Amino acid sequence: xxxxxxxxxERGFDGTTTAEIAARAGVTERTYxxxxxxxxxxxxxxxxxxxxxxxxxxxxxxxxAAPLGVVDAGVATMAAVLEDRREFAGRRAVVVDATPHxxxxxxxxxxxxxxAAAGALRRRGVAEPAASMVAEAGVAAFxxxxxxxxxxxxxRPVADHVREASAALREQAAR
Amino acid sequence: xxxxxxxxxERGFDGTTTAEIAARAGVTERTYxxxxxxxxxxxxxxxxxxxxxxxxxxxxxxxxAAPLGVVDAGVATMAAVLEDRREFAGRRAVVVDATPHxxxxxxxxxxxxxxAAAGALRRRGVAEPAASMVAEAGVAAFxxxxxxxxxxxxxRPVADHVREASAALREQAAR
DNA sequence: GTCTATAGTCCGATAGAC
DNA sequence: GTCTATCGGACTATAGAC
Numbered sequence: 001x002x003x004x005x006x007x008x009x010e011r012g013f014d015g016t017t018t019a020e021i022a023a024r025a026g027v028t029e030r031t032y033x034x035x036x037x038x039x040x041x042x043x044x045x046x047x048x049x050x051x052x053x054x055x056x057x058x059x060x061x062x063x064x065a066a067p068l069g070v071v072d073a074g075v076a077t078m079a080a081v082l083e084d085r086r087e088f089a090g091r092r093a094v095v096v097d098a099t100p101h102x103x104x105x106x107x108x109x110x111x112x113x114x115x116a117a118a119g120a121l122r123r124r125g126v127a128e129p130a131a132s133m134v135a136e137a138g139v140a141a142f143x144x145x146x147x148x149x150x151x152x153x154x155x156r157p158v159a160d161h162v163r164e165a166s167a168a169l170r171e172q173a174a175r
Numbered sequence: 176x177x178x179x180x181x182x183x184x185e186r187g188f189d190g191t192t193t194a195e196i197a198a199r200a201g202v203t204e205r206t207y208x209x210x211x212x213x214x215x216x217x218x219x220x221x222x223x224x225x226x227x228x229x230x231x232x233x234x235x236x237x238x239x240a241a242p243l244g245v246v247d248a249g250v251a252t253m254a255a256v257l258e259d260r261r262e263f264a265g266r267r268a269v270v271v272d273a274t275p276h277x278x279x280x281x282x283x284x285x286x287x288x289x290x291a292a293a294g295a296l297r298r299r300g301v302a303e304p305a306a307s308m309v310a311e312a313g314v315a316a317f318x319x320x321x322x323x324x325x326x327x328x329x330x331r332p333v334a335d336h337v338r339e340a341s342a343a344l345r346e347q348a349a350r
Numbered sequence: 351g352t353c354t355a356t357a358g359t360c361c362g363a364t365a366g367a368c
Numbered sequence: 369g370t371c372t373a374t375c376g377g378a379c380t381a382t383a384g385a386c
């Protein structure tokens with residue numbers, strides 16, 4: 001993973017071959033593909049951990065709490081996990097933003113996060129389309145907040161940015 | 176485009192080669208790649224048209240209309256464009272839902288739609304992060320409404336489903 | 351670890367429309 | 369004369385089969 005991020009940063013995603021990543025990591029190309037399904041996946045390894053945090057937060061929330069509040073709290077918790085990895089997250093974000101192929105994979109991971117959150121809400125009794133829309137809103141706040149955190153040089157906690165994004169949506173919905 | 180959709184429906188996306196698509200359309204493989212950047216793009220050709228509809232609707236809205244209302248109206252208009260193509264849209268949705276590679280591309284197109292809407296809102300003076308969040312909410316309503324339309328056999332207008340999704344989010348935001 | 355199919359790029363040639 | 373469409377061959381890297 002480190003070898004890949006370094007190479008993608010140095011030469012760009014398209015300018016890097018899987019053989020080069022494998023060589024820098026000291027393994028063969030076949031071994032690379034045994035660990036990661038494709039050339040992109042190497043940058044998305046920890047994403048299922050975030051999903052567990054979000055789903056867990058939704059499941060553990062008080063029974064009759066408002067769905068949007070539950071999800072907003074969950075995504076803020078999830079964001080806080082990234083606070084410790086700010087350097088890796090920042091370098092990774094630069095590469096992803098520069099590469100459409102990586103953006104696609106990132107969006108698929110966010111969609112998986114959103115589906116998991118919507119499922120957890122439905123299990124709490126939230127009906128459709130409310131469950132899907134609340135999940136979308138939460139993941140959107142996470143994404144927008146994360147981007148602002150990266151863009152502003154990470155001087156404020158990422159969870160603050162995320163909460164600011166969800167507050168902005170609530171305000172607009174009330175107009 | 177017809178050749179590709181037919182083949183993807185018959186044999187699946189992975190079971191179809193670009194050479195086969197080209198052959199069925201009566202051109203060479205090289206010609207296929209001059210029209211479409213890759214194997215996926217052939218199913219996403221009209222998407223920039225939807226973007227124009229949405230951005231146009233946002234630009235033409237009354238000056239001090241509420242941003243979320245403007246975007247909701249815009250995505251409902253955009254959805255209505257698909258009403259005429261319900262058969263193509265339905266067949267296409269089946270293939271996309273079955274194929275992660277195509278889902279990724281679909282998500283990228285939705286992200287492009289979202290960025291275009293956020294940009295149009297900023298030009299109207301909406302600040303961040305409100306502009307991004309309102310754009311996310313609108314595109315989410317479009318996606319959720321479209322899926323419900325496909326899932327229910329298209330017996331009600333797609334724009335109805337989209338409006339129902341945005342109404343559900345407003346309701347949740349008020350709790 | 352070996353072998354192979356296929357997606358996708360780069361080079362260039364040709365030909366009709368206006 | 370320029371624009372745009374088709375086509376061909378050779379090539380490389382990704383990714384899957386075994």
